[in-house]
Amino acid sequence: MSYADVNGLSLYYSEHGCGEPLVLLHGGFGSGEMFGPVLSALAEHRRVIAVDLQAHGRTADVGRPLRFETMAGDVAALIGHLGLVRSDVMGVSMGGVVALRTAIQHPEAVDRLVLVSVPFRRDGWFPEIAAAMRQFTPQHAEEMKQSAMYEPYARIAPRPGDWPVLHAKMGELLSGDYDWAAGVVGITAPTMLVYADADSIRPAHMVEFFALLGGGLQDAGWDGSGRPAGRLAILPGTTHYDIFTSPALAAPVLEFLEAPTPSS
16 A cells, blocks of 8 residues: 655555556546455456545545646556556446546556556436536535445545545536547557446447447457457446456456457
8 A cells, every 4th residue: 555646646556456557537526445356356466556546545635636637647657656567457437537648648558458447438328327427525424424335435535624624526527528439549548338237328439439449340250360459347136336346347458458459
């Protein structure tokens, strides 16, 4: 368990297992420990570096807004801080968007990319979810103290009183519009998209995302020679709120990380 001083931030991370590195990024209001048994399963085969992003978990907030782009810069800086030339990066929900931005902004730092329940454009969320994100305010934070998200925050945050500040910053972050289609097309890292079959992301958006990565555009052929470098997985019986702890998640991710890159 360590802290890295990067970009004016004391960024908390914990390391688990050994092998090739895998940076693991949590969802909004969470921390690295939210992955539970999935983290342990990944760590049986990889050196997992679980990061607590700005204002989350054991990483204290600093005087800057929450931005996907700046958090991506933090992740790339951490990879350099650890002396790694490159690392696989995996993120869920908000952390997945940070992982996406890391691959777009810092392609030299990312080997393979796994995005779990992630849209590349804000309208990829179902409309009611996009609307709910605008309700994250300091006032809403008081109500959310009754939620399962508050207990771990209050237990491990350096300043638990920042809970309303986090809500205000998250509301601003998640209300902003974005469309990174152009950046997605330019991603050089082999990429796997993973979604729940009852996700908060529209199924049509999942398919659109995969197509931008070169997937689903042609038949792979009897010998698989037309198979894209990327992959798309839909995990049955999961939702946006439990996919990151699903026993079904680790196996396809590990298989993708170890698989040879198709020559196409």
